[in-house]
Amino acid sequence: MRMKSLLHYTENHRYCVYRDFCLSNLDNRMLSNTYQPMVGAFAISLYQLLFQQIPNEKIGYSHTEQQRRLFLTLGLEPSETGRKFLIEQTSKLEAVGLLQTSRIYVPENDDYMYEYELQAPLTPTEFFNTQHLTLLLRDKIGKFAVLSLREELWAKEPDEWSGTSRNKENISVPFYDIFELNTHVIDYELEQALTEVSTTRQPGMQLGEEGDGLNYAEIILRFPRGSANRHFVEKLRFNFEQMGTINYVVNKYDLSVQDLCRLLDEDGIFTPEGDIQVDELQHQANLHFRQGKKRQEQREVLSGKIVAIRQNEENSDGALQLEHAVQMEYYVEVPIQFKTKCDIHQYNMMLRNEPYTKLLKTFFPGSVPDNLIDIFEKIDLSYKLPGEVINVLIHYLMSLLSTNGDQRINRNFVEAIASNMLLKQVNSYEKAVQYIKDQSKVKGKQAAATGGGRARSYGKPVKMKPEIPIVQDNGEDNTVSEEDFEQMMKFAAEIQANKKKGGA
Incomplete structure (x- = not known):
């Protein structure tokens, strides 16, 4: 029972008990032989007292009473010490699965009431198949006592039947082979009455x-x-x-x-x-x-x-x-603005070991723009990308600017690349270099497929212009004779006359 203030759990608060089972002789033996060594005799006495709040031949709820009755019956003083002790005992019962306690707020009284829901003890099979309960019992009474107790609770099969389970055949008769229900008539009154008197309850x-x-x-x-x-x-x-x-x-x-x-x-x-x-x-x-x-x-x-x-x-x-070395296979090319400042070895060591704040300063002759600092601060502190991965990202962005003059660096573009790195779990310098190399290959293939232009086909076939044949000079003399020329002139005059007639 978790209680933040003892003023919320006093002898003046009301309580009720709920259970939907009855205790058998085997259950009582499990309580005394297995549960009592684990939680103590007082906790089991509290469990029995709560069980008796409801008649043995019934299940459901008990009458609502003040918790003063529990204190007086158990011989506890209604003081802070008694409340702490009772909370401790209920907590033990809850821990081993014998009790569930719920607190219900009553707005009319602006106060709480408590519901104690009892749980049935586990059967011997279920109990010894539950590892944490078995280990707790072992710690309380010892390993050999646990084995002896299990043998006492289990009746062995006869010796003449041992080893014959492979020949066992289930010959039981199912329900519908014996009984036949009249399902053509629906009794709504019976269903309504069963619903009204059902013992369903709202879970805590x-x-x-x-x-x-x-x-x-x-x-x-x-x-x-x-x-x-x-x-x-x-x-x-x-x-x-x-x-x-x-x-x-x-x-x-x-x-x-x-x-x-x-x-x-x-x-x-x-x-x-x-x-x-x-x-x-x-x-x-x-x-x-x-x-x-x-x-x-x-x-x-x-x-x-x-x-x-x-x-x-x-x-x-x-x-x-401590500086970290870079393997040759993960080297990246030196940008144009660094060609005269350092060689490829120095540049890659700087990418691997320098913080991104110092790397940004090397790309700008003056101060670094505030918007760039804000972008990479968010990637560093919110996205939790490692410093060397951020350096490789900066190198990739600067390479895009140098190769493509139309490229612009804005917050959405940079965060899109960073989020893609997070999704692909790029968390080391080597993975980051491999990532930008793969991206460069993809962009190169796209540029080759589109002829270096910016047109996008989005998966549809691009409709190219048809090739028009060009007349070539084959060196032959194609001059027109006088007779052919006169026929052509006559044909042109006839066409002109027909046009005039059509216009009139």
Whole structure:
């Protein structure tokens, strides 16, 4: 039983007991021989006392009473010491699977009541197949006592039957071979009556910090009493569908109880009938999520700057940073602006060992633009890319600028490449160099396929212009005779006359 304050668990609080089983002789023997050595005699006495709150021939709930009865029956003082001892005993029962305790908030009294749900003891087979219970019992009574106890609880099969299980045949008769049900007539009255008297119950909710969802009690405790939406929130107590929707939004956007209460207090979240506007709730939750994410990134950037400053101070004080060598197969070419400053060995060592802040300064004659510093700070502190991978990314971007004058470096472009590196798990210098080499090969193939242009076919066949044959001079004399020329002139005159007639 997890209890933050002893004032929430006193002899004045009410309680009830629930169970859906009865104890047999074997169960009683399991309680006394296996469970009692693990949790102690007082915890088993508490279990028996709670069991007796309901008649043996019945299952279900007991009457609601004050916990004072438990304190007096067990001989405990209703003080802080007695409360701590009772919480300790219930916790032992919960740990071994004999009890589940739930706390129920009652808005009318603005207080709690407690429900003790008893669980049946495990059968000998189930108990000794549960490893942690068997090991705990071994630690309490010893290994040989555990083996002896198991033999006492298990009746062996006769010797004449041993080894004959392979010849066992199941000859049992199934239900529908003997009985026939009249399924053509549906008795709605019987189904309704069985539903009304059924013993189904709402399962208990875990605490908000540990469970997968929030319950009504956690929301109503923190919701302001003077809010205009207070009566709408109070209706959520028995509206499990709406609570499921709320928990879906809470889980989707990682909201706390305080965040949810703040959103439910906004105007327009509820309809005049009291139903939740799911789209509006998700919209407000998304805005809160994005704002929280942005603030978290800013905090990480600020803390990262502080850590970097401290590391630089420590490195400057004494310990020299260890340099890492670069294998020849992972060398990259020196950019144009570095051709006269260093050779290929020096440049690759700088990429592998220098921080990205110093590498950026070498590319700019003056100060580095603030937008570039912000971009790579986010990649370093939010995306958690290693420093050598960021250096290779900077080299790749500068290579694109030198080879393609139309290329522009902006935040979206750089973050797209960084996110692609994260998806492909590029977390070392060698993987980063291999990544940019693969990207260069892909771009080269695309450029060759499109003829070096920027046109994109997107998978469709490109329609090329048809080739037109060109008349070539073959050296033959193709002069026209006078007779052919006169016929051509007559033909042209006839065409001209026909056009005039058509126009008239």
